[in-house]
Amino acid sequence: MRLARRLAALFVTSGLLAGACSAPSAGPAAPSDGTFVIGLGSEFDTLSPVMGYAPDGGSLIYEGLMSRGTDLSLTPAVAAAPPTVSADGLTVSFTLRDGLRFHDGRPVTGADVEYTYEAVLDGANNSPIRGDYAAIEKVDAPDPRTVVFTLAHPYAPLAQRATLGIVPAGDPLTGDRPVGSGPYRFVSRTPGDKIVLEANRDYRTGPPALARLVLAFAEDDNVRATRMSAGEFDAAILPPKAAARFEGQPGVTVHKVPSADYRGIMFPLGRPVTGDRTVRRALGLAVDRQAMVDVVLAGAGAPAFGPVSPDTTWHNPAVTGAPAGDPEAARRLLQEGGWIPGEDGVRVKDGVRAAFTLMYPAGDSLRKELALAVASDARAIGVDVRLAGLDWDAIEPRMSTDALIMGYGSPYDPDYVNYELFHSSYARRGFFNPGGYDDPEVDRLLETGRRSGDPAVRRQAYLDFQKIVHDEEVWTYLVFLKHVYVVRGAYEGVRPGVDAHEHATGGLFRDIHTWKPAA
Template sequence: MTARTARGAAAATLAAALITGVAACSNPAGGASGGASGADSAVVGIATEPESLSPLLGYGKDGNSKIFDGLLTHDADMKLKPALAESLPQVSADGLTYTFKLRPGVKFSDGVPFSAQDVVFTYRTILDARTNNASKSELDAVAGVEALGEDGVVFTLKYPYAPFAERTVLPIAPEHIAGRQDVNSGDFTTRPVGTGPYLLTGWSKGEKLSFKANPGYWGGEPAVKKFTMAVVKDDDVRATRLRSGELDAAVLPPNLARGFAKDATRRTYAAKTFDYRNVTLPTAHPVTGDVAVRQALDIAVDRGAMVDKLLEGAGKPAFGPVPTGSPWFTAGTERTFDPARAAQILDAAGWKTGGDGVRAKDGVRATFPLWYTSGDKIRQDHALAFASDAKKVGIEVRTEAGTWEVIEPRMKTDAVLAGGGSPADPDFDQYQLLTSSLGGDGFNNMARYANPTVDAALLDGRRSGDPAARRAAYDTVQRELVKNPGYVFLTHIDHLYVVNDTWDGPATQVEPHDHGLGTGPWWNIETWKPKQK
């Protein structure tokens, strides 16, 4: 789904794996080396797993879920194309209604026919206040959804939400199963039934998810009959298991991917992404809540060095959620590395350097913790580099590692080495990241950033159908982040994947931050064919 750029051909080759943890458990598919379980099977690794496999709770909302389909999907160039709909929607002149004609003959994997009522059920359930879907605000524009017989659906919007069609890649759930149980805790959350190319055959939490080809898939039964996603967080372990033959594919950081560069039996794929790494600056903390500290940190970090040394060129400096190569990027919002100017800002704001080199103001020392997730070397390296740069201007950053279970309760006051990014539309990432209405709502707006000008611009960008007005709105957001950063954006990261060269078909798309289950060279695994020897 989203992607980054690399510096030069070598960087592009190494540019795809920094976050999507790809690893396996000790023989996840029970197979041997060279194609973990045979010519018609594939084993890949992921760093994390979802809490639920229910699209009603947010699973697969960006598409490529493999178990489910949306009304639309993306092709290799990230252009929308029909899936459960037989064509792209008809849109009214005022942009307030989207009408879909559904593909005939589609069945869920249990044999029950798919119908318009399943679409209505899915969207209405997600929008229900009782449904625990953290991405509910993404459908804020929807005023209603109605079935037009068995094979048609019409959405009515509150305002002309320009990227609405992109939202309809959201997977459709079967009402006859999911509608008969508790949406938040029923069996469907771990035993899903969909219309997609694969069926879930097993899920060992923390170890692996196993799938088999859906023989009744409307697009034709996949040639890859068994598909396993193994859950391994550690980058080094992932590389070791790929080399030993336990994995057919893995996402790896550049330094580990380089070790496979001369391996004639494997290929390296580089994916462009919108995936960024940033540091949250919680407003509730007496240090990170000070605008002067935010401004100073924003220009005290050497983003170029992070790209060159931590990513080995597989990425680019980040100055906000929008990559510099995107048509939505606002020129002039790049931040120049300037530690001398950062020191001047802190001096002027009353943060004076103490005998130990750490600044203080009104009895408050300029120190705060920065958490990163255990086992994620890319986040660890970014956290340490950020702390080193901050120290040079008199701010003490104490790096800490932990699981998300440890980190999440601390996010109100403690900084986090976080990430995000979505290529489909600026609204998809920026609204949840920056609107004050979602401050403290789980992983939405983790810094609890509150800026009335940004709030207004985000609404303008979301609710306008005029491309020029939307452009102006997102320009405003990016300029405001220069004046008052709620986050220090560090790098946009390219993703690197190393894959056994035994299939025809693997390819990459532009990728978002979220990856693993739905992205990587296996985004189109249902179309892969074994190479002819």
């Protein structure tokens, strides 16, 4: 599966389900043989951490130097303790746990950590996450239990980035037969169907109670909900409306997990209509975000006005707006900007109609409903938004010319995602900054936030960054989602946290190795 599909939302709305599914039954109880089947909406591009698999610690196969708790706090994993940082912030040292082994019995050493990070940084490997580790100048393993990172400049998020899974030195980077030190070991993979994992009996905190995991892929939202209803899955990621049908079922729990995962309109900025700031700002004023939350998300979310969640300490409170929209203000803005209603009601300026295409992934009904809502609100102010439901292969080459309902978002350090989405050096590099945004001041602020070791300087840089992209309406942000999980059976150790955009086996399932069937 390509990067585009990893970015696809894992949600569905009742429109696809209406008339397609019979009333759900409770289905079987918790599995008695230790096998637990999870229904996921998208497959993984790769199972290699070096090539971008679960770098934020959501993997069950690998562990990084650090791991992340449900409250987003960092705790040592492969490392024995948090890192030691030099006074100038340019040297970061980790001491590894003693006696830790990979699934095949090889000891985990500093050489493995060095190999993993150097493989990411090696341009010949073309790792998609290489830019996230650009501050690292050199990695050394002076002895089996020590790793030293030498940085080109202070980089406050390095400990956050240290959740990257560690692979054995010399192993191929394909991820075809992944070997890690995490709570589950790889058994098999059937492309397009499933991945089978089994408990690591030698895991450092003890073997998982769920002895076997099956990660079953069902990209079609309707199919995934139907299979959950039929009892084929023990858990599934579902959209709010589809999950509502499981509410109150005996032996079934619906978890609605807060996230920093947003959906918004990515604009191609080099086009006559979407490149006009007045049109973008008018659209941002016109959309009824609260209706999207209430209807499309069935209440499982919140209005979004920028790329940083209000639930994080990095959020700029000045980045806000009217949740229900202000179409009258939008009309005035367009009129003042020279966009005059034409005979068909669509505004025109200098012979150009206020019309553009808004794409969405055809299999993602939540994004489809958001696109429909945007088109309706735009029509009310004289902007013609034409919708196109396409597969990701068709979407990718059109992102520089057509707008897209897109999703990203991270609750971690604001350097995450934002640098790649808004720095000009990433302009039109695939799904990073596909609209071609280029603002020297934003570049400066992102560089300051990335390079400064002063927390106050970093905070101000990200506050200012948020204000600029909000005022420029680089995107029109629509909603922050709650990720919704349905679990059949009663388990101890289920700890919802705060999700990022990609959840897959992260999110609620991040700690599934600690789950135990309730007595």
